[in-house]
Amino acid sequence: MTPPTLIETTPGRELARRFVWVGLAMVAGLVVLAVQLYRLQITQGEEYAAKSVANFVKEVRLRADRGLIKDRRGTILVDNRPSFDAFITPAFCTRCAEEVLPKLGELLGWDEEQRKRVEEQVRMARRTAPFQPLPVRIDLTRDEFDRINARVDLLDGVEVVPVPHRDYRTGSVLAHVLGYMNEITQEELERLSVEGSRYALGDYIGRRGLERYFESTLRGRDGVRKEVVNARGRVIEELQDKLGKNAVVPSRPGNNVVLSIDMRLQEVAERAFPGAAGAALVVDVKTGFIRAVVSRPGFDPNLLTGRITPAQMASLAKDPLQPMINRVSANHFSPGSTFKVVTQLAAYKSGLFRPETYITCEGGYRLGANTWRCHNERGHGPVNGKMAMQYSCNSWFYKVADTLGLDPIAEMGKALGLGQQTGIGVLAEVPGIMPSTEYHQRLSRGGYTKGMALNSAIGQGDDAVTPLQLAMVYAAVANGGTLHKPQLVERIEGLEGEVIEQYEPQVVRQLELPKAQLESVKAGLRAVVNEPGGTAFRVRLEDVVVAGKTGTAQVATLGAIRLKTQQMDFFQRDHAWFSGFAPADEPEIAVVVLNEHGGHGGSDAAPTAMALIRKYLELKREDAAHPAPRQSTLYVSGSDGVSSSPAP
Numbered sequence: 001m002t003p004p005t006l007i008e009t010t011p012g013r014e015l016a017r018r019f020v021w022v023g024l025a026m027v028a029g030l031v032v033l034a035v036q037l038y039r040l041q042i043t044q045g046e047e048y049a050a051k052s053v054a055n056f057v058k059e060v061r062l063r064a065d066r067g068l069i070k071d072r073r074g075t076i077l078v079d080n081r082p083s084f085d086a087f088i089t090p091a092f093c094t095r096c097a098e099e100v101l102p103k104l105g106e107l108l109g110w111d112e113e114q115r116k117r118v119e120e121q122v123r124m125a126r127r128t129a130p131f132q133p134l135p136v137r138i139d140l141t142r143d144e145f146d147r148i149n150a151r152v153d154l155l156d157g158v159e160v161v162p163v164p165h166r167d168y169r170t171g172s173v174l175a176h177v178l179g180y181m182n183e184i185t186q187e188e189l190e191r192l193s194v195e196g197s198r199y200a201l202g203d204y205i206g207r208r209g210l211e212r213y214f215e216s217t218l219r220g221r222d223g224v225r226k227e228v229v230n231a232r233g234r235v236i237e238e239l240q241d242k243l244g245k246n247a248v249v250p251s252r253p254g255n256n257v258v259l260s261i262d263m264r265l266q267e268v269a270e271r272a273f274p275g276a277a278g279a280a281l282v283v284d285v286k287t288g289f290i291r292a293v294v295s296r297p298g299f300d301p302n303l304l305t306g307r308i309t310p311a312q313m314a315s316l317a318k319d320p321l322q323p324m325i326n327r328v329s330a331n332h333f334s335p336g337s338t339f340k341v342v343t344q345l346a347a348y349k350s351g352l353f354r355p356e357t358y359i360t361c362e363g364g365y366r367l368g369a370n371t372w373r374c375h376n377e378r379g380h381g382p383v384n385g386k387m388a389m390q391y392s393c394n395s396w397f398y399k400v401a402d403t404l405g406l407d408p409i410a411e412m413g414k415a416l417g418l419g420q421q422t423g424i425g426v427l428a429e430v431p432g433i434m435p436s437t438e439y440h441q442r443l444s445r446g447g448y449t450k451g452m453a454l455n456s457a458i459g460q461g462d463d464a465v466t467p468l469q470l471a472m473v474y475a476a477v478a479n480g481g482t483l484h485k486p487q488l489v490e491r492i493e494g495l496e497g498e499v500i501e502q503y504e505p506q507v508v509r510q511l512e513l514p515k516a517q518l519e520s521v522k523a524g525l526r527a528v529v530n531e532p533g534g535t536a537f538r539v540r541l542e543d544v545v546v547a548g549k550t551g552t553a554q555v556a557t558l559g560a561i562r563l564k565t566q567q568m569d570f571f572q573r574d575h576a577w578f579s580g581f582a583p584a585d586e587p588e589i590a591v592v593v594l595n596e597h598g599g600h601g602g603s604d605a606a607p608t609a610m611a612l613i614r615k616y617l618e619l620k621r622e623d624a625a626h627p628a629p630r631q632s633t634l635y636v637s638g639s640d641g642v643s644s645s646p647a648p
Contacts, residue, residue, distance in 0.1 A: 023308060032330055040081040040561055057243070058131070058227045064220025065164050067254030069178060069210055071263040072490055078178055080164035083226035084140045086148060087133035090126040093157030100155055107147040108137055135202030137305055139165055148482065160166045166305050172298035177427065177488060178328035179209025180301035205303070215427045217492055223251035246409065255500055256493040264619055269294045272611040274604060275595035279327040282612055283590045285504040285581060288484025291589065291622055292612065297323040329424060332432040332464035333594060335599065336551030337392045337580040339459030340478055341462040341521055344385060346412040347400040348517040355385040356519040365398035372398050372454050388536045389524025392550065394458050401457035402450065408438040409456060415511055417472045417483055418465055424486045433464040460554055471592040478587035481511035504554050526584045536578065536606045546613055548580020550601030573597040576604035582613045
């Protein structure tokens with residue numbers, strides 16, 4: 001038997017073989033690592049470099065300029081001025097409460113309460129929107145801007161951003177029409193975000209007037225600029241190029257709103273208005289467009305849009321004349337004798353009264369045991385329809401109310417737009433009151449009585465109209481019975497002046513008023529101004545025939561002794577009215593003036609109306625002789641209240 005062959009092995013040879021395999025594995029691993037490093041750093045280096053800073057690419061809003069507001073000839077009334085706001089981005093504000101906010105508060109002059117309020121806002125924003133800039137000071141002064149910029153290296157997360165702010169060049173002129181802006185509320189922010197509108201905390205939004213009504217038109221579309229920043233919010237300039245061409249999306253300005261107001265006429269309205277409170281309007285009778293409008297007292301939209309103090313707000317709220325209320329449409333008043341056109345139209349429509357119907361005025365009208373006074377205690381004697389309007393004889397209109405009752409007068413008033421909103425939209429409105437029998441049965445203690453009709457017939461009692469409503473009534477009488485919707489805006493323009501939307505006249509209704517009856521009412525209105533004995537005869541114009549009606553609306557109950565205006569407390573004085581149109585034969589404009597607690601219509605309201613009519617006709621002649629192309633000018637409020645100058 002042959003013995004087995006032995007294979008000789010040694011521990012050294014086996015160990016060497018294992019080292020070879022390990023070495024090969026290490027080399028292969030190094031090769032794979034080298035390839036991967038090459039791919040990461042060379043082949044895809046730029047891609048991963050951009051990804052490495054993606055969390056620190058900050059989007060900066062480029063605020064869009066809000067659209068301008070101009071008058072009908074292009075004069076700029078509301079513009080945007082350059083300004084700066086201070087923001088804090090919570091994510092970039094390191095040691096915010098300990099260092100940054102105390103230092104910022106020192107630079108801006110905050111008290112302890114203000115600093116704690118901002119600290120709480122930053123704390124909340126850090127949880128909800130850490131990368132969204134939070135406004136902490138709006139509209140920095142020049143000194144505040146310089147102080148922050150000088151210490152910005154110590155204020156991590158703080159930045160000063162250029163933000164366009166509204167500039168109301170007219171001051172308090174047209175304040176109720178233009179409106180104002182203030183900061184959006186959290187509730188509005190949430191609601192508008194759901195609707196798809198792009199607003200952010202700290203944005204301003206239109207509150208009243210045109211700013212509110214045309215918010216979506218005036219508001220532009222913000223742009224965005226992307227910036228690569230470090231953990232402190234500082235821009236890393238060397239990485240900016242890596243963001244490419246889409247780093248900036250430009251903003252788009254809002255559209256411009258062009259009014260029907262002519263500032264040349266508006267200037268005269270402001271200067272000619274005599275009272276501390278009241279309203280004045282000029283309306284185109286053929287279209288319903290408003291050419292001038294005054295509501296006094298007013299307010300400064302720049303103050304309400306800017307940094308108004310609590311003391312200033314309290315002063316506005318406590319002012320007994322209530323400057324925040326728009327007298328033109330948001331407050332109603334007894335119209336006094338200006339209402340007599342409504343009563344006379346109802347009288348003629350009934351067929352029971354004609355222009356030649358006479359009654360005898362003995363200083364009042366007796367109904368039952370009571371006597372309703374005429375303003376002439378001695379009486380006017382026999383008067384017909386024209387004379388009743390000319391002399392403003394109450395007794396003739398008392399007779400109408402006694403004969404017809406209240407409802408035919410109320411129906412005529414409602415047909416002319418009284419007791420309901422005009423639909424102007426831009427301005428807040430109250431409907432006023434056009435009382436009827438049903439109204440008094442429902443609301444008056446003891447129900448309706450005939451005396452209520454007598455009071456309403458002369459514009460007293462529960463009659464209440466806005467100056468805007470009354471202007472549209474007289475415009476309808478002037479143009480033959482067409483009741484227009486009043487409008488303040490003629491068109492919407494784009495950035496280059498292109499017309500985006502043109503507003504046309506809108507007819508509310510065409511009244512079925514026989515021409516002969518209308519002409520009889522107009523004849524009485526012409527006599528008021530142009531014939532001796534007329535209540536506005538003393539202030540008539542020599543070169544133009546004006547038709548109109550004065551009104552002295554009683555505010556306080558008359559006593560046994562009649563006091564002069566100067567002897568009465570201001571808030572007990574009568575309202576002075578004038579309503580009319582011109583030229584009387586071919587009417588172009590209707591004018592209403594309310595001098596609240598001003599005294600007498602003939603002396604304290606009619607002169608303002610005549611000044612407006614005179615200026616309107618002067619401007620018409622000037623424009624016909626020297627037609628000027630539409631151009632933009634800057635409106636600048638001067639020491640006398642109004643002025644304008646060409647835009648630079």
